[in-house]
Amino acid sequence: MEDLMLDVSELADSDELIDEIMKRYGQDILQLAFSYVNSKEVAEDLTQDIFIKCYKSLHTYNGKSKLRTWLWRIAINTCKDYLKSWYNKRVLVSEEEPPNMSTKSDEIEEAVIQKDEDSRLVSAVMSLPIEYREVVYLYYYEELPIKEISVLIDTKENTVKTRLRKAKKLLKEGIEDQYDG
The missing domain is CATH 1.10.10.10 (Winged helix-like DNA-binding domain superfamily/Winged helix DNA-binding domain)
Incomplete structure (x- = not known):
């Protein structure tokens, strides 16, 4: 997937930009978060947190690295922080899914x-x-x-x-x- 070209100094609308980033990288970030936490629900929550951090930090992106690398760094740090957190060590998340039924x-x-x-x-x-x-x-x-x-x-x-x-x-x-x- 090609990296999104981004010049922060020319940003007209951060909301449009974050929407584009979420469309391009949302599923990848969700899967990355899942690989750290092994829980769909927690990965979904972390993905939201990651994009909030990304939105709040867009002004710090200087273009020295690819946008994808910058975003992955935020994601990895967020996941590692979660794994070290009190919440992760004390709260148990349940993930029960109904079984799939097929015919053949x-x-x-x-x-x-x-x-x-x-x-x-x-x-x-x-x-x-x-x-x-x-x-x-x-x-x-x-x-x-x-x-x-x-x-x-x-x-x-x-x-x-x-x-x-x-x-x-x-x-x-x-x-x-x-x-x-």
């Missing part, structure tokens, strides 16, 4: 098998410590280069590479344990 047995069986495999992978990724989970998400899902990930999470490129290797090892072990056990 072959499609149902295939969907169940795929869903099981997907949920095992998601479960394994979400069980990783946050420093591994964030690099896995940014590298494999967002397809960001290691250099950009290092800027986003404020760490060295070699550290990002090491975390990716360690995360892959942990995922492999976790998935093998699931199938063995």
Whole structure:
């Protein structure tokens, strides 16, 4: 997705700009937040907070980095702040969803098998410590280069590479344990 061209000094209407940013990046930010908190409801709340912070901080965007990088930095910091917060450590969020009903047995069986495999992978990724989970998400899902990930999470490129290797090892072990056990 191409980055939104933005010259803050020429902004005519911040409301229109934030609407455009939300349209372009809303789903991506929601998925990024979910990768940190593992809760749809909390991710939705954090996404709203992230866009409020973005709106309030638009005047600070200086164009030295891509708008997407600037926005992701706000999102990552907001998610990390939430994970450290009293609320996160003390309040339990429930996420019960009604089961889906289908009609064709072959499609149902295939969907169940795929869903099981997907949920095992998601479960394994979400069980990783946050420093591994964030690099896995940014590298494999967002397809960001290691250099950009290092800027986003404020760490060295070699550290990002090491975390990716360690995360892959942990995922492999976790998935093998699931199938063995």
